[in-house]
Amino acid sequence: MHTGNSVTNGLHSPDPAQCPLQAGGEAVIFLHWMEGSLNPEESALLERHAAACPSCHSVLQGHQAVRSALDDWQPEEVSPDFTRKLYAAIAQERRLPWWKRALAWAAPVPARAALPLAASCLLLLGAILFQSPFSPGFKAKQPVIVERVDVEQADRSLDDLNLLRELHEELKLEGATAGNL
Amino acid sequence: MASVAMPEWDAELMLRVREGDEASFSLLLERHRRPVVHFLFRMVQNQAVAEELAQEVFLRVYRSRETYEPTAKFTTWLFRIATHLALNWIRDNRNERLQTSLDGEVLEGAVRQVSDNAPSIEQHLLRDARLAEIRSAIEALPAKQRAAVLMHKYEELDYAQIAQILECSESAVKSLLFRAYETLRLKLARFAR
Ligand SMILES: [Zn+2]
Numbered sequence: 001m002h003t004g005n006s007v008t009n010g011l012h013s014p015d016p017a018q019c020p021l022q023a024g025g026e027a028v029i030f031l032h033w034m035e036g037s038l039n040p041e042e043s044a045l046l047e048r049h050a051a052a053c054p055s056c057h058s059v060l061q062g063h064q065a066v067r068s069a070l071d072d073w074q075p076e077e078v079s080p081d082f083t084r085k086l087y088a089a090i091a092q093e094r095r096l097p098w099w100k101r102a103l104a105w106a107a108p109v110p111a112r113a114a115l116p117l118a119a120s121c122l123l124l125l126g127a128i129l130f131q132s133p134f135s136p137g138f139k140a141k142q143p144v145i146v147e148r149v150d151v152e153q154a155d156r157s158l159d160d161l162n163l164l165r166e167l168h169e170e171l172k173l174e175g176a177t178a179g180n181l
Numbered sequence: 182m183a184s185v186a187m188p189e190w191d192a193e194l195m196l197r198v199r200e201g202d203e204a205s206f207s208l209l210l211e212r213h214r215r216p217v218v219h220f221l222f223r224m225v226q227n228q229a230v231a232e233e234l235a236q237e238v239f240l241r242v243y244r245s246r247e248t249y250e251p252t253a254k255f256t257t258w259l260f261r262i263a264t265h266l267a268l269n270w271i272r273d274n275r276n277e278r279l280q281t282s283l284d285g286e287v288l289e290g291a292v293r294q295v296s297d298n299a300p301s302i303e304q305h306l307l308r309d310a311r312l313a314e315i316r317s318a319i320e321a322l323p324a325k326q327r328a329a330v331l332m333h334k335y336e337e338l339d340y341a342q343i344a345q346i347l348e349c350s351e352s353a354v355k356s357l358l359f360r361a362y363e364t365l366r367l368k369l370a371r372f373a374r
Pocket of ligand 1: 019021049055057
């Protein structure tokens, strides 16, 4: 459930200056009202105020309309072969050579952004050395055969780990902050 | 204050997946497939793309099984991956979507929303038009606002979770939601009776 706060400041009196729309800033009380996180007393206060305030009345009506409009938007069912496709993708990934899977896990997170560049540099360097007249095995017009590193795949694989690590760090920070309070 | 004395059921399942229990992965997939696909569909408004992105989400969950630690709510992590993929897709396809919108494309799926036993053609058309308007109002929201509204409205994630997913503070989430709902309210005002 959404976490609501007590947000009825200004609704205890019929004074127009207390209207949430005239209080300045964002009237998040309407958000709480819409999601149903106000307690019954707060909700009743807001509705009573809106009954006497045309602006707030119109806002509440508008939010009600948005809520019911969004309720009407039901998406399609998931394709029946979704699960089969996913397991096929997993099976395919398992068949990848070990080094491709290892590549995705071994690189530290900060290296993620540099991966495509680093791989391109390696390929370029490899190609230059391979072609260089100074290299021992150089033969003119020898084709360069370098197995392509699937950088994109490694990059994608690191993304989810990265997200999880970031989340862990944030939670640790939050925990530390809460501990200091 | 969040108490994590007992790991949530999803996290428990994920820990079992980490131990090699494939059946637990099936259970997780069963529990979260629909919400993830539906969220992605509402984000990108294209069923094929939504399912493709959802495949990637679950593939990433599976890939991460060996390193998984239940320090965050499983759904927070899951929707963080899904949102990340959706926002990237929207960024990469912004021009294309803009072009199709300008061409007056009828939003995919709008027609299929209509139930077969609706009483009249006129009502069909009205309903279609209404749904197309709702979808286009959502699509016109800035991507982060759109993600916040969809997670708030349909996935019932709390402010703290949405904040972690969108990498911002809870007050920033409230502000995003406030602005998004204001925009929707003004655009969909004529639906108010
Ligand atoms: Zn008022």
